[in-house]
Amino acid sequence: MRVISILSFSCAAVFAVDASAQPKPPPDTELGTVEVTGSAGVALPKLAVIPLGGDDAESSAILKKDLDRLGVWDVVDDAAMPAGPFSKDDPVDTKAFKAKGISVVVRAKKDATDVAGDAWLIGKGDDPIVKHSVQLGKDPRRAAHALGDKLVSALTGYFGPFDSHLAFTLRTAKGRQVFSSDIDGLDKVAYGNADDTALSPTFGPKGEVWFTVSKSYDPFKLVHGTAATELSLGKPGSVLSVSFSPDRTKLAVAVMKDEASRIYRGNADGTELAPVETPALPNRPVLGPLGKMAYVASGSGGQRVYVDGHTVSPAGFHASAPTFCDSPNGLIVVFTVGVGSGADLVATDTSGGNLRRLTQGHGSNAYPACSPDGRLVAFFSTGAGGKAPGMYVLPVSNPTRIRKLSGEYGDSLAWAR
Amino acid sequence: MSSWFPRVYPRSDVAIAVGVAIVVQGAFIALLARGEPKEVLVDLSDDNAKPVSVAITPVPDDLPMLKLGGKKQPGKLPDMWLKPKASQKKGGDSTPSTKADTEKAPETHGDAGVASDAQSLDPVAGDASTDPVAQNEGSAAGSKTGTETDPLKAHAVDQYRAQLDAWFSARFNIRGKVPWDKLKDLRATVVIDITADRKVGGYDVVKGSGDDTFDDQLYRDLAKVQVSGAVLPPPPESYPDILGTKLRLSFRCSVRAACE
Numbered sequence: 243m244r245v246i247s248i249l250s251f252s253c254a255a256v257f258a259v260d261a262s263a264q265p266k267p268p269p270d271t272e273l274g275t276v277e278v279t280g281s282a283g284v285a286l287p288k289l290a291v292i293p294l295g296g297d298d299a300e301s302s303a304i305l306k307k308d309l310d311r312l313g314v315w316d317v318v319d320d321a322a323m324p325a326g327p328f329s330k331d332d333p334v335d336t337k338a339f340k341a342k343g344i345s346v347v348v349r350a351k352k353d354a355t356d357v358a359g360d361a362w363l364i365g366k367g368d369d370p371i372v373k374h375s376v377q378l379g380k381d382p383r384r385a386a387h388a389l390g391d392k393l394v395s396a397l398t399g400y401f402g403p404f405d406s407h408l409a410f411t412l413r414t415a416k417g418r419q420v421f422s423s424d425i426d427g428l429d430k431v432a433y434g435n436a437d438d439t440a441l442s443p444t445f446g447p448k449g450e451v452w453f454t455v456s457k458s459y460d461p462f463k464l465v466h467g468t469a470a471t472e473l474s475l476g477k478p479g480s481v482l483s484v485s486f487s488p489d490r491t492k493l494a495v496a497v498m499k500d501e502a503s504r505i506y507r508g509n510a511d512g513t514e515l516a517p518v519e520t521p522a523l524p525n526r527p528v529l530g531p532l533g534k535m536a537y538v539a540s541g542s543g544g545q546r547v548y549v550d551g552h553t554v555s556p557a558g559f560h561a562s563a564p565t566f567c568d569s570p571n572g573l574i575v576v577f578t579v580g581v582g583s584g585a586d587l588v589a590t591d592t593s594g595g596n597l598r599r600l601t602q603g604h605g606s607n608a609y610p611a612c613s614p615d616g617r618l619v620a621f622f623s624t625g626a627g628g629k630a631p632g633m634y635v636l637p638v639s640n641p642t643r644i645r646k647l648s649g650e651y652g653d654s655l656a657w658a659r
Numbered sequence: 660m661s662s663w664f665p666r667v668y669p670r671s672d673v674a675i676a677v678g679v680a681i682v683v684q685g686a687f688i689a690l691l692a693r694g695e696p697k698e699v700l701v702d703l704s705d706d707n708a709k710p711v712s713v714a715i716t717p718v719p720d721d722l723p724m725l726k727l728g729g730k731k732q733p734g735k736l737p738d739m740w741l742k743p744k745a746s747q748k749k750g751g752d753s754t755p756s757t758k759a760d761t762e763k764a765p766e767t768h769g770d771a772g773v774a775s776d777a778q779s780l781d782p783v784a785g786d787a788s789t790d791p792v793a794q795n796e797g798s799a800a801g802s803k804t805g806t807e808t809d810p811l812k813a814h815a816v817d818q819y820r821a822q823l824d825a826w827f828s829a830r831f832n833i834r835g836k837v838p839w840d841k842l843k844d845l846r847a848t849v850v851i852d853i854t855a856d857r858k859v860g861g862y863d864v865v866k867g868s869g870d871d872t873f874d875d876q877l878y879r880d881l882a883k884v885q886v887s888g889a890v891l892p893p894p895p896e897s898y899p900d901i902l903g904t905k906l907r908l909s910f911r912c913s914v915r916a917a918c919e
Contacts, residue, residue: 277820278827278910314818366810399815399895532856532890556736570822573857573890581736588736591889596829599737616893639825 286640287345289315292328294351301350301357304386305393308404308425311645312394312617313637315346333368340364348393350386357382359389361397372396387425403613406659408620408633409443409451410609412652420453427633427648434470442483442526445658447490447510454481464495464512475512486510487529494518494527494535505537520548530566534592536575538562547577554594555579563654566592567612567619569638576600576619576638578608587621589638600641604629611655612638620647620657815895822892823906830889831880833912837872839919845873846911849881853904857891859884868910877910 291306310317324338330351339347339362347362349370356377360370374392376385387404394402409422420433420443434440434455439462443453446466454462455470461480463472475481479499486493493510496503505524508515518524524539536549538561547555547564555561560580567574567589574589574596584606589598601607605624612619613635620635623644631651636644837845845868854860862881867874894902912918 278824278831278908363810363814371810395897396811397814398818399812399897401896559736568893570825570892572826572892579736586736591887593887593889595883595887595889597737602738615896639822 286314286316288322288343289317289346289348290323290339290342290344291317292323292334292347292349293320293326294328294330294349298330298351300382301352301386301389304383305348305350305359305390307645308387308390308402309348309394311404311635311637312402313640313643314394314398314617318342318344334362334370336362336364336368346397350389352378352382357385357389359393361393381429383426383428384424400615400617403615403618403657403659406614406657407445407449408611408647409445409453409656409658410622410633410650410652411440411443411453411654412650420451420455421650421652422451423648423650425647427650431468433468434465438470442485442654444485444656445490446484446486446493449658452484452486454484456480473512475506475515477506477515483526485526485528487533488531492529494529494537496525496527496537505535507535519551524548526563528564528566530575530592531568531573534566534573536564536566536577538564547575549575549592549594552594554590554592556588556597563609565610565612565619567638568616569612570617571598571638574638576610576612578610584624587619600636600638601644603627604634604644605631607634609653609655611657613657614659620655622651622653622655624651812898815898816901819892819894819898819901823908826892827884827908827910828917830884831877831910833873833876833910834918836876837870839915841870842873842912842918843915845870846909847874847877849877849908849910851881851906851908853891853902853906857893857902858888859891861885 289309291302291309294302306317309315322342323344324335324342328349330349334347334349336347345364347364348359349361350357350359352358356375358373358375361372362369363371372393374389374396376388376392378385384405387406390404391402394400394404404425407422407424409420411418411420414436416437417439418441419436419438420440421430422433422443423430433443433451433453435457438455438457440453440455441462443451446452450466451468452464452466453470455465456462462482464475464481464484465472475495475497477495477497477499479497482496482498482503484493484495487510491510492507493512493515494505494507495515496505498504503523503525505518505520505527506515507518507527507529518527518535520537521539521541523545524537527535527537529535534550536547536554538545538547540546541548541553541555541557543558544560545562546553546557546559547561549564554564554575555577556579562578564575564577567576571589573592575592576587576589578585579588585608586602587600587607587610589600590596600610600619601621601623603626605626607621607623610619610621617639618635618637619641620633622632623629623634624631625634629646630649632649633647633651633655634644635647636642833842846866847864847868848866850863850865851859852861852863859881862885864874864877864881868877891902894900
């Protein structure tokens with residue numbers, strides 16, 4: 243009893259002092275003082291992927307393509323690298339790479355069971371500073387993407403977005419159907435029936451694909467999985483769109499009834515749905531980081547994008563398909579705006595400030611989907627200047643580096659691990 | 660003292676309890692005091708700039724509706740990109756860097772265009788023992804032990820610091836407001852309070868530049884950032900604690916092309 247009394251008093255004293263203490267000193271020892279120089283640019287260090295042939299060629303090519311897509315490095319061509327030949331086991335002549343102005347060197351090699359990757363930070367010794375490997379499993383291509391994600395994590399601190407899936411709708415002979423694929427447009431999976439009309443695919447709990455579907459002009463229902471299993475929400479009307487929070491524990495849906503729509507928020511299992519106050523005709527709710535929600539609704543000058551009740555899209559433009567990107571540019575909202583007869587992607591802060599245009603002169607661009615790591619935006623584009631319609635991707639921090647993902651051209655894109 | 664303590668607490672017990680509390684508090688204070696931020700200055704100037712390729716946040720400065728504090732022009736979207744023009748040095752007080760990469764000129768736009776040295780791979784102080792990279796690699800099969808060491812964290816920190824530079828630079832509108840001859844020597848230090856949702860909760864200009872125009876613009880832009888609720892870039896998920904609750908910033912413009 244005596245001991246308990248002493249400890250209780252001691253703890254009370256500690257908490258009392260802690261509660262009245264001054265704010266903690268800055269725990270930002272790694273950041274130190276950040277120099278704000280007036281520059282809005284970030285230099286791209288050069289990265290080389292050592293070209294290997296034979297069994298290693300595919301892994302090397304996938305790794306190189308992924309690292310180039312990321313927009314974090316200037317991935318150099320083979321011609322800009324030191325003269326080879328290179329082999330999978332030879333030491334890397336870091337001095338030769340340094341002489342070429344290359345900061346990072348990566349090598350991927352495959353054996354019977356694994357695909358392994360080494361990375362060198364030039365100037366930090368002759369040994370690789372990162373070593374990772376991934377089991378080949380049934381899909382060596384996917385293993386190469388997963389290896390890229392790991393190397394990206396080690397080199398940048400953010401896990402890479404390449405071992406992931408995209409969900410989208412494509413027109414069919416009689417309707418619209420939801421599909422998913424990997425980042426290369428392969429491993430395509432169909433959901434529901436090709437004769438139905440499907441909308442708004444997204445990723446829900448356990449990575450399952452959710453969407454809304456109408457059969458024979460009946461009201462749209464919320465469904466999930468390849469069999470399009472319905473989840474009844476208990477809300478009369480047509481479910482136009484669906485979104486899950488980043489942790490997939492919360493749900494938002496737009497339901498239309500009697501020519502009026504309403505957005506509801508609740509649990510991912512469809513329980514405790516509560517209406518959200520919005521302007522007229524809300525649709526396409528998107529749940530984002532930090533509890534934020536974006537959606538489209540009527541506004542001055544046409545349909546506009548809102549975040550937590552405030553307009554973020556520019557006045558006078560028809561805006562649609564918002565998505566959140568927790569990106570190197572901060573938490574931003576990317577959406578489509580109508581421009582002339584086409585459309586382009588723009589980004590703003592969640593308050594609507596700092597409007598930036600992400601596409602221009604690349605045909606009509608719509609339906610942005612942010613990568614799981616926030617660094618990339620995938621979208622559908624009609625293409626321009628010899629580029630065919632398809633699914634493209636651009637880095638948020640460097641949007642001119644547009645790369646093609648696949649030849650699929652549809653709408654309602656979502657991207658998740 | 661005994662008058663307001665119940666009799667069940669003898670004086671000796673109270674004395675022991677106070678002693679234990681002081682020891683524990685002292686330990687807490689010692690732990691908190693260890694984290695004194697270290698000033699890391701990145702020397703950016705025309706002379707040592709390395710114009711490698713530059714990732715540019717397209718901030719269209721020819722469209723006032725998009726600039727902080729500008730007038731809105733409804734019905735016009737910003738141009739996405741402006742091709743860089745060859746900048747002509749004024750005054751001839753600097754010479755082209757001999758370190759320039761002649762193969763690829765830096766892409767510039769608006770306020771951007773600084774050949775930042777922020778991508779330096781030089782390590783900064785970090786705690787290698789707490790390097791969390793290996794703990795956050797996801798669930799992909801076949802993982803073998805990583806070999807990341809402190810330079811990797813330094814690399815990630817450098818990249819994040821460059822992101823913060825770009826984020827605040829895009830919101831600091833000093834360009835054209837102070838003559839270059841004066842501007843190049845100005846520097847102000849600010850401590851930013853970061854909220855749990857990564858917004859600017861407050862700020863304190865701990866050291867002004869001494870120039871009223873510079874400092875007024877800094878106050879004005881920081882106030883706008885705070886009011887706007889703009890959200891800072893996320894720290895690397897492998898190093899989530901590097902942002903902290905306070906961020907020390909040094910505002911200056913040492914690269915003429917970016918600030919004049």
